[in-house]
Amino acid sequence: MEVALVKPQGFCSGVTRAVQLAHQAKEDHKDKTVYILGMLAHNQSLIDSLTNEGFVTLDGSEYEEINKLQKGDVLVFTAHGHDEKLDKIAKEKGLITYDATCFKVQDNLNKIKREIANGHQVIYIGQSGHKEANAALTVSDKVSLYDTKLLINYQLITDKSPFVLNQTTLNFYELRKYHEDILKHYPGARIENEICNATRLRQEAILKIEKDTDLIVIVGHPKSSNSNKLYDIALANYPNALVVMVSDLSELKKIPLDCKRKAAVGSGASTPQYIVDEIYNYLISK
Template identity: 40%
Template structure:
């Protein structure tokens, strides 16, 4: 069986930076309780590794960081995640004099800068993203009246006063997901100022999927079902390779050997919060079958 690992793989720069930051803070403060508010990365294996290093996670599915912040104790050191956070989160932490470290990814920060610049110039902002995703919550918190969410799953109608709104998108979406939405927006707002803000790491992985051979029998998508960039890769693989079986797994233990009967060619793609080690373990596991 031929096993091809699609590059790039391993943590993206934003995730790697956030993980190293969390581990370093715990190393420097062995007697303090270090907690991540929300999912630092949407990957269970990575979170288990962090736990081993002594870094705890405060997370409940469906709850925002603001809804979880009461669980933080006054003497904790709080790590704010790579996706960004609502402005109010920092205000509360400051008011309570809690030490915190912001690991927001530079690509997400750049998006915030673009939004703030457009707001300063008097524009309303359309944010294409997913409702309740931390990155979308962070962007909307910049101005609750003038930053409007266009949810890619609901395609909700917007009522704007600005004829030339500024349009940005969540960094982990794909061109495929946003192109139709952008086309529709141009029809309603022909003067809209549209900026593609898919991050470098997401777009490299997406392009790589589109370019792999069409005769692959199985495409394994490595990552967690709660990771948006991994779900996007899965969707792209299904749409671009209709004859391949696309299977999402978190690690080698999720592989069902029955799926591999008669299979000649396998490809492995992975989300930005899946480690290199996990990808290589899956490759080795498949090669040994």
């Protein structure tokens, strides 16, 4: 089979830094267990490999998990950001912390704080339940979620010029429709597009896949927002291709591909490169 790799591939800068910081924590505290508060980034293979190295991912409620830790324990906060109350709890408990929050996510959180301090309300376009959105919402009750599925209760916003920003990994091409809807209600809304480069470049690259491609494989974990968006964009723009999203080669092997001739392989920003390489090698051997 003819196979094209849709670039960029590999970890984005935020995930790369998170992995490096976790290893730094381990290096600094060789005699201790290093705990990670949730998935360091949304990819199960990455989490499994960290577990094999001795890291412990705490996957229950963040507040319950952090309260179980003891003074002197080492804790890494994940790339997606977190409620600042957790920093306070960690400090009070005497934990040793490493914060892997991506700079882009932190930049958004800082903008929200600035707007709240200036007396404004904030509309945050994001996915309900996603860690990055949760972190933004916990900054203040003046932040309202514009859920990409449920939309928003506009009655909550009394500010005529609310600040509007978004989760970094949304669909770049759908964002405009949310902005238009908000502007209908608040012509004075101040809107910033906060989709990160890693997400935008991958989405743009999906649209450049050759039109006669009959198989598009997106490699990413179901919890990875940016991987899901690549899948959505491929599905919407290549009606004649089989579009699949898989976590790894074993999942792809379950899909019959006998009549496929030309494939393209894209991957999310938290997908380890070796998984993409395995899938590429499998497809070119078909």
